Amino acid sequence: MSTLPSYAQDLGDGIFAIDTGFHRDVFDAAYLMVENGAAAFIDTGTNFAVPRLLATLEAVGLKRQQVQYVIPTHVHLDHAGGVGLLMSELPKAMAVVHPRGARHMIDPSALVAGATAVYGEEEMARSYGQIVGVPAERVTESHDGMTLSLNGRELQFLDTPGHARHHHCIWDTRxxxxxxxxxxxxxxxxxxxxxxxxxxxTTTPVQFEPEKLRESVQRLLSYQPACMYLTHYSRVRDVQKLGRASSSSSIGWWPSAAG
Ligand SMILES: [Zn+2]
Structure with missing residues (x-):
């Protein structure tokens, strides 16, 4: 492994957090998981993060054809805007997407139109660039309880509505x-x-559903996780304590600047 770029952090166990650089430093993370010569990206950030993801892959000594999966947790553009562009650089990868998000990764026009209505064209171009679709045959839909093997390392998918209906979380058994x-x-x-x-x-519009979010958080906590890998930002350990904050009855009253 050559020296990691400054924006990438080795979390151990084959997991690297990559600062996508969205808006500011240490705000928006994507992850690279490596298992015996196979790799997966979990979330990508925007198009502008793709060079960082590829440089991190190179720094850990892997080739682009060794990436098997690109897994957006959900299709909001700050996390999945770069999926299409990244996939175009990874000849063997499949995109694994929540069933409610898959069609938007194949044809991003509705996502782009929705975000443009909020941000305007200039800000869209500045923050997200030109969103690229993924060929339909390179998209696989997840389902609740589905498992995937990354070279023997089991990943399990949970349908976790609340922040968005197109959101799944990924359990790393390792x-x-x-x-x-x-x-x-x-x-x-x-x-x-x-x-x-x-x-x-996380209470960001437009699909924020407090009850569902609480249920999803409780479901995650029921696994007794040792840690959580957040998009905003990176790994946290104190999971049960944070889980109480995350699913407290005050939910819905907090302002939120991201999501
Ligand atoms: Zn989001």
């Missing part, structure tokens, strides 16, 4: 950790103190 996308909440590393990390529920 580290007993969930890749939680925006389901478990937001927890930025610069707010860590001696008392540990701090977390706020």
């Amino acid at each position: 580290t007993r950790g969930f890749f939680t996308g925006d389901t478990f909440g937001l927890s930025y590393r610069e707010f860590d103190t001696a008392k540990g990390p701090w977390l706020l529920p």
